[in-house]
Structure formats: C-alpha cells, structure tokens
Amino acid sequence: MNSPRLLRRCLIAAFSAVLAASAFTGPAQAAPQAAEATVFSDTFDGPAGAAVNSSRWQIETGDNVNNHERQYYTAGANNAALDGQGHLVITARRENPSNYQCWYGRCEYTSARLNTSGKFTAQYGHVEARMKIPRGQGMWPAFWMLGNDIGQIGWPASGEIDVMENVGFEPSTVHGTIHGPGYSGSDGIGAAYSLPNGQAFADAFHTYAVDWAPDSITWSVDGNVYQRRTPADLGGRSWAFNKPFFLILNLAVGGYWPGDPDGSTSFPQQLVVDSVTVTTGSDSGSGGSGRPITGLAGKCVDVAAANSANGTPVQLYDCNGTEAQKWTVGSDGTLRALGKCLDVVERGTADGSKVQLWDCNGGANQKWTVTAAHDIVNPQADKCLDVTDNNSANGSRLQIWSCSGNANQKWTVG
Structure with a gap:
C-alpha cells in the first residue's frame, strides 16, 4: 500500500518545535527490563541474495504519491535481500531497469518496503530493530508500525507508531513519533534523539526500540530512553494504540520531509538490518514470560x-x-x-x-x-x-x- 503518512513533513519548523517541546530532560536511563518471552524474531539468516522469509514478511510494491517520495518499491529480492552474514539489506538505487512509472513520470529510483501484515501483529511488548542506516541527502529509512485495522477504519484513525525515522540531512539525529486522529502528519507527537559529538548513525549499528504497554509508549536508542507518551499528551484526543499493530521496514528516497537527493548523494545506499525482535513481559501487559x-x-x-x-x-x-x-x-x-x-x-x-x-x-x-x-x-x-x-x-x-x-x-x- 502507499504510505498513509500524508503530507506529514510539509511544516518542518512546526514539527521540529513539537519534537523539541516533547523531549526528555536530564540524563537518559536504560529502558526497564522484565521477564520476557520472544514472540517474533528474525535474524535474517540465509544465503546471500535470498529473499526474506515469506512466512514473516510481505513485500509491498509501487510508488508513493502521498509523501511525494521518488522511489518505486520492487518485488522479490531485487532491492531487499539477505547478505549471507545474518543481515537484511534494503538497497536504494538510482535506476529504472523495468521502466517503472511513478506519480511524477518515469521513476528515478528503486528501493524496498516490507511489512508483517497478515503474518504477525504485536500488541504491547518490547519492539526493537538493530540496524545500520544509510546516509545522504534525500534518504529516509524507517522502522514503524500501523494499526492492524487500517483496512477497516483508515489512517490516521488506525494509529501509527514510528519507532525510528531518519532524514539524510540530519545524520546525527533520529525521530520517534505517534500519529492518530487529530495528531497526524506534521502534527504528529514525538521527539528526537541525537548522538553526541556529531557522530553519524550511518557509521555503526544501533538498536531502536519502543517499550509499549496499555496507555504508554517509551522510545529508546541503544537502551537510552528519550521520550514517553501517554493519553495525557493528547489533549483529549483519542489514544489509538491499545490494539494490534503490524511492523514495517522501508527505505524511501526523497519526499516532503527529507527533500530530494542532490548532487551530494551517492548511490546505492543501504539500510542494513541485523535483527527485528518483539518480546513480551510483565511490564508490557503480557502477563510475563510464556508459561504452560x-x-x-x-x-x-x-x-x-x-x-x-x-x-x-x-x-x-x-x-x-x-x-x-x-x-x-x-x-x-x-x-x-x-x-x-x-x-x-x-x-x-x-x-x-x-x-x-x-x-x-x-x-x-x-x-x-x-x-x-x-x-x-x-x-x-x-x-x-x-x-x-x-x-x-x-x-x-x-x-x-x-x-x-x-x-x-x-x-x-x-
């Protein structure tokens, strides 16, 4: 499907103000741990060039006019393949070998987008991905979730939890955001997390996670908590996150928020995913580790x-x-x-x-x-x-x- 993140990045200044106002103050702390049971795990083991496990993931295809992204998402292993070393590699290329057509004409780029819709949904728990993101103007990698009822009630009523998004012009910063009825697009509620001393996220693997419980979502990077959201943050608007969601991984090229690639952007660019894991524990409303x-x-x-x-x-x-x-x-x-x-x-x-x-x-x-x-x-x-x-x-x-x-x-x- 096309992304429901409609026009969300038009007002960068307004969005940045929301983020700045919502960030935690004081030293970061490790996310709380509880007795856990793993309910979803993919460590992307398999031969180089193989497609992802189809029992866990489906591949979306097509372009995305809603965000004015520039890529065409391809099927199979063309732009999303295992590397034989325990990683999924999502590759964005400046190419169009199959004459794909996009909202703006002949597509200029290819990439990939995967989701677990119809295969796995989460409701509460610790949801994380360990990834190494790409770099460059116009790159837009994301690990996020959508309400499983999106087909019935549409977006943003379905809710959206962005565990991690990065835009290439901010190499040291990632964002975590929620979207729902009355707080979607550029009015999404979230915060930013930046590495110290100008380090770039593209230089190493990092772990991006949310700890999700009834009426509570907490974001962390490498175990460092940087924001927590509850219904109290919504000013009376509806909390859309006490229900099942499915997972999404994608690498977009261009769009309202990141802007388009320019002469400084090199291709190909890669989002390298080491693992995606969902665990449940007593603190996440699951009743603790699995029991007979x-x-x-x-x-x-x-x-x-x-x-x-x-x-x-x-x-x-x-x-x-x-x-x-x-x-x-x-x-x-x-x-x-x-x-x-x-x-x-x-x-x-x-x-x-x-x-x-x-x-x-x-x-x-x-x-x-x-x-x-x-x-x-x-x-x-x-x-x-x-x-x-x-x-x-x-x-x-x-x-x-x-x-x-x-x-x-x-x-x-x-």
Missing part, C-alpha cells in the same frame, strides 16, 4: 507440531516445555503462543466450536478470561475452554463448551 497451561490428566495446552501457521489446531498434549506450550496472558484479554493468539474458529459461539492459532486481530473470538475457579472463558460466547469428549489422549482438540465445572474445563496457568 495445564489441564486434564496434567497435560498442557499445545500448538500442534509447534506450527505457527494460521489455523493450526490447539490441542491437549504431554507437557514438554517447548515454545508450543508457552502462553502469555495479556492484559488485552489474549492468550498468546508462537507470536499468535488463541482463536475460536470462524468466530464461533456454539458448543463444540474448535480453537486454533491465528494472527492477533483484536476480535472477540480471541478474548479470554482466566477465572479464580480455573476456568478459561470466552466472554463473547460465554463458554469455557474444553477438552473434546473429556479425552485425555495426546492430540485431543480443544474447543469451547457451556461451562460445567467438569475436570476437562479446569486449567492452571503457570
């Missing part, structure tokens, strides 16, 4: 074959300590394993509706309440998580059923 959920015959709630694909059955199985049996209980009402949510198939509410693993989407069929009586209840259906036919054999499917108090509906978390 035990039930009938002392067996565990298990993702069949440890398969993270959408639609994988959730079953009863001997407890074995694998990631397929490590669940986080989120303050958002979800139960998560392998980076996805426990989901009632086809949003069913009838007795016997099976449960599965699915992308977290905020649906009522992915909401659960763990009661003091050891029931796990789906409030939409007002039914309990249940072992089919009271069968304690390995592989017995789990379902929802009218709550009865029987042993096949009793569960212990942790």
Whole structure:
C-alpha cells in the first residue's frame, strides 16, 4: 500500500518545535527490563541474495504519491535481500531497469518496503530493530508500525507508531513519533534523539526500540530512553494504540520531509538490518514470560507440531516445555503462543466450536478470561475452554463448551 503518512513533513519548523517541546530532560536511563518471552524474531539468516522469509514478511510494491517520495518499491529480492552474514539489506538505487512509472513520470529510483501484515501483529511488548542506516541527502529509512485495522477504519484513525525515522540531512539525529486522529502528519507527537559529538548513525549499528504497554509508549536508542507518551499528551484526543499493530521496514528516497537527493548523494545506499525482535513481559501487559497451561490428566495446552501457521489446531498434549506450550496472558484479554493468539474458529459461539492459532486481530473470538475457579472463558460466547469428549489422549482438540465445572474445563496457568 502507499504510505498513509500524508503530507506529514510539509511544516518542518512546526514539527521540529513539537519534537523539541516533547523531549526528555536530564540524563537518559536504560529502558526497564522484565521477564520476557520472544514472540517474533528474525535474524535474517540465509544465503546471500535470498529473499526474506515469506512466512514473516510481505513485500509491498509501487510508488508513493502521498509523501511525494521518488522511489518505486520492487518485488522479490531485487532491492531487499539477505547478505549471507545474518543481515537484511534494503538497497536504494538510482535506476529504472523495468521502466517503472511513478506519480511524477518515469521513476528515478528503486528501493524496498516490507511489512508483517497478515503474518504477525504485536500488541504491547518490547519492539526493537538493530540496524545500520544509510546516509545522504534525500534518504529516509524507517522502522514503524500501523494499526492492524487500517483496512477497516483508515489512517490516521488506525494509529501509527514510528519507532525510528531518519532524514539524510540530519545524520546525527533520529525521530520517534505517534500519529492518530487529530495528531497526524506534521502534527504528529514525538521527539528526537541525537548522538553526541556529531557522530553519524550511518557509521555503526544501533538498536531502536519502543517499550509499549496499555496507555504508554517509551522510545529508546541503544537502551537510552528519550521520550514517553501517554493519553495525557493528547489533549483529549483519542489514544489509538491499545490494539494490534503490524511492523514495517522501508527505505524511501526523497519526499516532503527529507527533500530530494542532490548532487551530494551517492548511490546505492543501504539500510542494513541485523535483527527485528518483539518480546513480551510483565511490564508490557503480557502477563510475563510464556508459561504452560495445564489441564486434564496434567497435560498442557499445545500448538500442534509447534506450527505457527494460521489455523493450526490447539490441542491437549504431554507437557514438554517447548515454545508450543508457552502462553502469555495479556492484559488485552489474549492468550498468546508462537507470536499468535488463541482463536475460536470462524468466530464461533456454539458448543463444540474448535480453537486454533491465528494472527492477533483484536476480535472477540480471541478474548479470554482466566477465572479464580480455573476456568478459561470466552466472554463473547460465554463458554469455557474444553477438552473434546473429556479425552485425555495426546492430540485431543480443544474447543469451547457451556461451562460445567467438569475436570476437562479446569486449567492452571503457570
């Protein structure tokens, strides 16, 4: 899709004033740490020239008139490929070998943009990327997130969290920003972080992160916190960030904010990504590290074959300590394993509706309440998580059923 960051960079002075007013004062401190479980990780291992893992990322194509960017985003591994040394390299080139057409005519540049839409969503946690950014006038690398409901409600109502953006004319500075209804584009709310002594971010790898909890987002670079945002910063406007978001990596060329490349800009330029990781912990509203959920015959709630694909059955199985049996209980009402949510198939509410693993989407069929009586209840259906036919054999499917108090509906978390 084209970027929804519409015209956001027209008023540079106004945007800079917002950033300056919002920055932390006093010495930076390391971001708080909590017991964590990794729900998404890509370290980009693979042979040189290979495309990214299609189970984690999809490639966007086309131009972007909204920001007046100059590049055409290409498919496959043309501009986004592994380097064989554990990195993803997104390359911006001054070329147009396929006669791509852009909003301004024949495209002058190619680059790449990737996202996890339909493959992974995050809701709260520590979201980080370790990257080495490009340099030069007109370069615009970004690591950011969009609300997973953008297709239903549009931007900026969907919300946008910019973990890191850099514009080439500021080699020592990166920005973190939120956008939502009434505070989007050049009115986005954020802050800037600069390296000391004129060091350039392009000279080394740095880690860009947010720690995200209900009603709170905190930004850091290399563990140094530089801003925190809550609904109190919005002046009564709507906080759009208590729901699932997907991840985006891209390298734009030109646009309203960075300006176009000029004679000082050399090509190709590269955004080199060492890793992207999402972890959840008790401080991020996830309920802590992944824990087993035990039930009938002392067996565990298990993702069949440890398969993270959408639609994988959730079953009863001997407890074995694998990631397929490590669940986080989120303050958002979800139960998560392998980076996805426990989901009632086809949003069913009838007795016997099976449960599965699915992308977290905020649906009522992915909401659960763990009661003091050891029931796990789906409030939409007002039914309990249940072992089919009271069968304690390995592989017995789990379902929802009218709550009865029987042993096949009793569960212990942790």
